[in-house]
Amino acid sequence: MTDFINALNSLKKKGYYRSRAVMSSAQDTIIKINGKKIINFSSNNYLNLSNNTQLKKLYAKKINEYGIGSGSSPLISGYSKEHHQLEKELAKYTGFESAIVTNSGYLSNVGLLNAITEKETIVYQDKMNHNSIVEGTRLSSSKLIRYRHNDYNDLINKISSHKCKTKIIYVDAVFSMTGEISNLKILSEIAKDYKALLVVDDAHGFGVIRYKKNSFPTTLGMFKKQDLNIDAYIGTFGKAVGTFGSFIASTNDLIDLVVQKSKPYIYSTSLPMALAGITRDSLRYIKSNYEINEKLVHNIEYFKKTAEKHNIVIEESDTPIQIKIFGSPKKVLDIQRKAFAEGLFIQAIRYPTVPKNSDLIRIGLTAGHKRKHIETLLNFLKRI
Ligand SMILES: Cc1ncc(COP(=O)(O)O)c(C=O)c1O
Numbered sequence: 001m002t003d004f005i006n007a008l009n010s011l012k013k014k015g016y017y018r019s020r021a022v023m024s025s026a027q028d029t030i031i032k033i034n035g036k037k038i039i040n041f042s043s044n045n046y047l048n049l050s051n052n053t054q055l056k057k058l059y060a061k062k063i064n065e066y067g068i069g070s071g072s073s074p075l076i077s078g079y080s081k082e083h084h085q086l087e088k089e090l091a092k093y094t095g096f097e098s099a100i101v102t103n104s105g106y107l108s109n110v111g112l113l114n115a116i117t118e119k120e121t122i123v124y125q126d127k128m129n130h131n132s133i134v135e136g137t138r139l140s141s142s143k144l145i146r147y148r149h150n151d152y153n154d155l156i157n158k159i160s161s162h163k164c165k166t167k168i169i170y171v172d173a174v175f176s177m178t179g180e181i182s183n184l185k186i187l188s189e190i191a192k193d194y195k196a197l198l199v200v201d202d203a204h205g206f207g208v209i210r211y212k213k214n215s216f217p218t219t220l221g222m223f224k225k226q227d228l229n230i231d232a233y234i235g236t237f238g239k240a241v242g243t244f245g246s247f248i249a250s251t252n253d254l255i256d257l258v259v260q261k262s263k264p265y266i267y268s269t270s271l272p273m274a275l276a277g278i279t280r281d282s283l284r285y286i287k288s289n290y291e292i293n294e295k296l297v298h299n300i301e302y303f304k305k306t307a308e309k310h311n312i313v314i315e316e317s318d319t320p321i322q323i324k325i326f327g328s329p330k331k332v333l334d335i336q337r338k339a340f341a342e343g344l345f346i347q348a349i350r351y352p353t354v355p356k357n358s359d360l361i362r363i364g365l366t367a368g369h370k371r372k373h374i375e376t377l378l379n380f381l382k383r384i
Pocket residue numbers: 104105106107130132172176201202203204236237238245246
């Protein structure tokens with residue numbers, strides 16, 4: 001592609017051109033964009049921890065102790081006791097043998113696919129999977145086959161009709177642009193029946209979905225342990241955990257293979273030690289502060305109940321990701337602009353993030369929202 005100007009003009013004409021809002025405050029419930037204070041419904045900061053006072057103090061201490069950067073990739077000198085301890089704790093929190101810390105959720109998916117797939121591997125994916133899983137498969141030598149969104153019969157039809165050395169079912173546990181939760185019990189059964197590996201990306205469920213008071217919140221906790229047959233699990237720190245980075249949890253052998261073969265892991269500077277350290281603190285904070293998850297659930301319920309009362313049609317979702325589909329990129333951009341003028345930051349999500357004609361408004365609820373924030377939002381949604 002050499003005709004950059006035409007490419008940009010074409011995006012603009014179709015309503016698919018993207019621009020970045022410049023924020024000049026901390027990531028929080030109220031943020032500052034273009035000098036204007038605004039209620040933030042556009043983050044994945046689900047537990048509102050990224051600007052948490054207690055964690056910020058602990059982070060400052062860690063920075064004093066370890067400095068700012070890690071200075072090297074993990075296999076050279078960028079792997080510290082903080083990374084090591086974090087991995088041990090992650091394995092415990094998620095119930096897997098082992099875990100490996102990576103630089104981002106995107107790189108967890110790209111790196112895992114890079115390490116565990118070969119030419120004779122087929123990766124079966126839901127059509128609404130996150131782009132990092134799709135792109136990770138395309139970048140690997142394996143074959144990508146996509147099935148209709150949440151259509152497990154379509155998956156069975158496809159997976160039963162191919163012969164290959166390794167089959168992998170790879171799915172979002174919570175779909176990032178709809179908030180729907182995958183049925184990991186059914187997917188586990190299908191994986192077992194067709195001798196496939198099952199990989200689950202829980203970027204939007206890790207730290208968020210809390211069914212058991214005393215265990216760490218994950219989407220896995222919604223299901224009975226004996227009903228799950230998951231080979232690898234991915235979680236991220238940049239969303240509910242409030243820090244940055246990601247991890248893969250699995251068996252000792254699979255994690256060792258990632259260390260040996262994952263190019264994004266081997267050839268990239270590791271997360272700063274202080275960041276690995278503060279992530280440990282944040283995970284501990286989440287585990288011992290049940291109330292923040294309760295507050296989040298409360299906000300989700302309040303949003304849904306009040307929307308229904310006002311006859312505002314939203315898609316079904318029990319997670320902090322709430323959406324309203326409009327099916328036109330220009331329409332959702334216009335709504336985003338109007339919301340901004342009224343002091344609300346909501347996101348217009350357009351193709352190719354969602355399929356064509358499914359353009360939508362995405363609302364990210366957090367534990368930091370107050371009733372009055374949610375009411376202001378619903379008051380706006382009622383009028384559009
Ligand atoms: C399902 C899923 N996986 C991975 C990622 C990427 O995670 P990160 O932001 O840590 O790169 C996202 C980001 O939104 C996501 O929704």
